[in-house]
Amino acid sequence: MTDASTPLVVGDVSRAAGSRPDDDLLQGLNPQQREAVVYRGNALLIVAGAGSGKTRVLTHRIASLLRNKEAWPSQILAITFTNKAAGEMRERVEQLVGQHAQGMWISTFHSACVRILRREAEQFGFTKSFTIYDSGDSRALVKRLVKEYEADAFGLTPAAVQSRISKSKNELVDAEAYARDANMSDPAERKFVEVFGAYQRALQKANAFDFDDLIGQTVYLFRAFPRVADVYRRRFRHILVDEYQDTNHAQYALIHELTRPVVGKAAEPYSAGGMMIFEPEHAPELEPASLTVVGDSDQSIYAFRGADIRNITEFERDYPGAKVVLLEQNYRSTQNILSAANAVISHNFDRKDKRLWTDVGEGEKIVGYTGYSQHDEAQFVADEIDVLRRGGMAYGQMAVFYRTNSQSRALEEIFIRAAIPYKIMGGTRFYERAEIKDALAYLTAVANPADEMAVRRIINRPKRGIGDVTVETIARYAADEGITFRDALANASALGVGPKLQTSITRLDAVLAEASAVMLPSSGEIAPPTAVAEGLSVLLDKSGYRDALRASRDPQDEARLENLDELVAVAREFARNNPDGTLLDFLTEVALVSDADDLEDASGTVSLMTLHTAKGLEFETVFLTGVEEDLLPHRISAGEPGGPSEERRLFYVGVTRARQRLYLTLAMTRAQFGEVSVAMPSRFLQEVPAELIDWRQSPGDVNSRGGTQSRALNARRPWGQRRTDDPPALRPKSTAMEKFPNRIPAKVRDNGDMELASGDRIRHEDFGDGIVDAVTGEGPKRVAHVRFDKAGAKKLLIKIAPIEKL
């Protein structure tokens, strides 16, 4: 996080004569890639298809700029989508140019903005110790305000309010601007304006930014203070943006601000919040910085949160004279996989045609499988992983993708039973766990005492007998005295609360003060690198937080203690990597780093993740599960403009992650909301040319019950009886193509409105005869509770179960 603060040098940077110092950087690049590396001009758009080596091109381009002495490291700003991508890029540039990589800014939009805002916060009413609200924090705040303003009476749910605020900010429309254009004759709209305004005031009061503000306020800063903007325009001469198709309007505007020409005359020497800026006495007017963007509109999957695909499609208009380079040769996947991807994505009508190709050959066919249930589907995946593993493929080379996080459950259950090591990427995040948020709130209370939310969060954790009534008393006292909530804790005796409460409050105040002394030593002293970890331990121990967990009889609290230990370990690790890192640096990193970023220890385990998380990754083998209507494409996308296309791109992203083997799997029934429902094969399956898929079990097979047995049933057999002599991969290939020529079968097994009542006798293809105990549910979701003579009690979905009435 620290910056080498290289003095800014502008002007002639001479080129070495003779052979280019970057010759070796061009080795092994195809002509298009080479052009993308060597082109020099104000604007360059690299349209990079999946797997076309864009990271290579980007890193080599940066290295080339450095090697040729066309730029100092400090003049380079490279923006990536995730911290992980940033780390990888830095590493690869370092491999190419060694120490010269230091001083470059390679980071996400959010991290870059935090660095700028910390330096400039005082320019506009914040202090540099501001904290960052993640979506959970924002949600909590919105929720409180919705309640306070009784906005729910107008049909405004916290989730809706939060999303509207976020969308608005992504369009650079702040609370004031929104209020100006709002339709104030609509009472619900008026209410929203009120809440939006209150939300923003609360953030300001807490000296905090939410995710969207990090970008939006930086843009505001640049526009309101051109002199500040000029500092960064002079500094960053080469700006590179990865995943440009996923930028939203605010991010677009930020880049636009940074790539304006510097028109103002250089002002007097100017120090920007710690960054020493040396400006030559006669700073010349400067050309705009050169801008390189890389993107693929076919991989735009974040429109739902404001990403604007037009940023890439209209790049040439925004930057006249821009050069466009197309990378279509794919170095990742087999031709079969690419053909499937090309075929599916070509169904999106509003795109420029682009066809990925490779010279590595056709490769294996795509394998299709249809399970009876999601457990059955998961069992197939587990069995295949087992077979591939025995064939020599490492677990780390295999990944399972799904559309929604909830789908991971069934997979996990089966994987645990099959003893397959796996790791869930993303998912329920470590940093969203209650105990971690508590611990971070303690740290925040120390780092940014203005953050009332943080103090409120921890004031009664562990239980100190400080309830709502007392909290409000403190809040009122703070307001009356004109001090912060945090400072009010120091005057417990003046609050007019009972002696027991006074003691509790004073103790908490003392703990916070002690930790503060450890982590934020008074001026002059420098906190040792371990200060954060030590301070955190002080907070957790002396507040009684750990003791309370230890004393608890809730078995989950054991795990919570371990999580806290892990957080302390993270703090130590942070200290190792950032010897000068402060408490604020730590909190910043934690707020901006997602779990998806720590993919390092995924070796040796199968990776499970959502399709969104999968973007930018690649695996030898990919299982794309739940390829069903209403799931992929997701039901909710149907109603949104551009939704179905975006889902198709999501499918495309998933398919193109696979290097050699691709599995497309689905289930005929899926339990959702605790209810079983019938699933239909996804339309995307129809869009894959039939000859590319080898169906081990097609939807047609399942519906006609071709004598195969449910794997879920296999799985329930005792271990010894498992048919190890019949591993799935060695089974005769299905000839089901004619039964399911890649068309959604017209004859799904359908019992129609079969009437069943308790007492009826039925016959099931697998379970034999039984008697109906009860029927629950309605319509197509009616479920029969059946006691089978041999197989015991089962619940069956009447509409599709292979049963007949006797």
Added chain:
DNA sequence: TGCCCCACCTTTTTT
């Protein structure tokens, strides 16, 4: 104030 039970809502994706 704290605990327990019930109702409800979830499940789209994330920096």
Added chain:
DNA sequence: AGGTGGGGCA
């Protein structure tokens, strides 16, 4: 189905 939050009661 499972988790969370709110409300009511001790």
